[in-house]
Amino acid sequence: MNVRVDAKSAQDAGPAVLSRVADLAALMKLRLNLLVLAAVATGYVLGATTGVSLPQLGWVLAGVLLAGGGSSALNMAMEAERDRLMDRTRHRPVAAGRISKDEAVLFGALLSFAGVGVVALGGGWLAATLCATTIALYVAVYTPLKTRSTLNTWVGAIPGALPPLIGWAAATGGLSMPALTLFGIIFFWQFPHFFAIASIYKDDYKRGGFKMLPVVDTHGLRTAHQTLICAMALIPVSLLPAVTRIAGPTYFTGAFALAMIYLVFSVRASITKATPAWRDLLRTSLIVLPGFFVLMMVDRLPL
Template sequence: MDRLERPAAAHQHGARGDRRPAVGRIGGAGAPGAPRLVRRRFGDPGEPLRAEHRRRPRAGPGVTLAGFWPRRSGRRPDGRRVFLAASGGSRRGRRRTQSAASTPRNRVALWLALAKPRLNALAVATVGIGYYLGAGALDLGVLLSVLVGSGLVAAGGAAFNQVAERDLDALMIRTRSRPLPLGGISPAAGQLFATVLSIAGLSVLAVGANPLSAVVALATLVSYAWIYTPLKRRTSLAVLVGAVPGALPPVIGWAAATGALTVEAWLLFGIVFAWQLPHFHSLAWLHRDDYARAGFKVLAVADSSGRRTALESLSWALLLVVLSTLAAAVGLTPLRFAIAAAAFSGVFVLFAMRFASDRSRARARTLFLGSLVVLPLIWITLVAGHATL
């Protein structure tokens, strides 16, 4: 009885790759002549496939098959759950994604993602704030034209950017789930989509508001899509160029309300410009490996210690305090409201100082998340103060 005697059921479990233990009996253990039960676990033939699946990269935040809100997975119309980047960028995976994205609902989700509606919502809101601060009396028709027109131009600029950077987006974890790297939208279709949106938005601004607002919006589009976008591959100074179109939305609103570009408009421009630099530097520090992989020339990649990145963030945050205070000097808001806006900017400075003292991911994330709160608080303060004038 020295050989292993396995029951038939154990053989069946092992043949099917069942992970339940098989029981064998072998003699010579315990009391003389008493059998001893031995539990043995046989390998699962399916385990190597599951291990390979776990090693595959997953899609980062971006388009899903069920909608355009950021998720890592979605469900196909037949209810099966899928991961968009589970193929690791293979040709078979792209074909599977294209097939799954062919339903009307998923096609709409891809086009919405190409327009970046959530990201552009803040830009459109600042356009509305610029219009409100410049208008003596609100004209709802003009306000609606300004918001719709600027939103269309912003969506067109986002689409132009994604078409131009589709090859680099495919290399970055943060952006590889966008419609073009996934193959859900062709570059030609994306280019046409961006062109139609941009022309429509500029037309709405020119007709519904005034030609000056359309000219400022055109300057925003050109500086973003055709100057800043290609410049990111060449120099880290591109972030200063990119801050220009990012700071022009309140100027669009002011131009639509007043028909002129006065000092107040440029102060609003300066507030957003100064806010953008710490915002972008902290984001770039969090994703510097991604930017380096794609070949973007951002300061966070060149500055390995992070010292210069943090000091520049702190410098621009300090300038934001000064510009917020100047809102009272140009008559945008009463002094007490300007001081409150400067206090919110001062909190932003504290976040930047913490990042300068400890250039960790946690401090960079705090600075980035703080930037998403500070700018709306500044706008709310200026608008509330302007309403009391």
């Protein structure tokens, strides 16, 4: 009898464990952090002029994955009540009550500290400092600002653009002007991307009490202006890696084409202000940034 009960308990525990693991993975926003890892890897490869050390790159990527997952968990803990009010976020682990806020905070803090430590071991103190700065700005500045000011996107774009600098610092031990061009590309890329998301889900954001620009910008003029300004600024900024000689003519040509495509979709969304146009811009943004990374790698690596 006891054997049967124990066997049934073990059988029932299997799905529960898998569900718990899935919720912890959801806290880390793994899919979102893949783009962060791509940015770190690009910065590392471009900075490693004397050759790529795969073990070092592996350590740095592992650390950034932990740190990024930790900051995402802390973000979900801080926004749990507001997430419950939004259709697109109410099923997140903390908002849905599957993981408590205290558990998410502990999990996020442990991952964040561990991540910075791993980056320090693999990439040095400067890379670790940049990693810690990214976490601090994202969690302690950007997250609370989302409910207070439409400037949150501009502030959030700073930690969002730091990942390639982490990779560059790990490869070189320092920072230089070419590294800052990578920061600039991601910085300006983010505005059409995030304004598209906020425009698509502006009713959700309004219910959650988030002061995203498309939510408070009734006629959409400010959103359109900022989208267009940043999309236009991205064109010359995206060409700077070729100017600073960390990428070549293949990158220059491809980057110009990608930036122009991004501008076309930004113009369309800004003029029509229609949800389908914003969705098309969002999809385009998810092609453009990885496209920049791939082109840089093609120009740098001896393929």
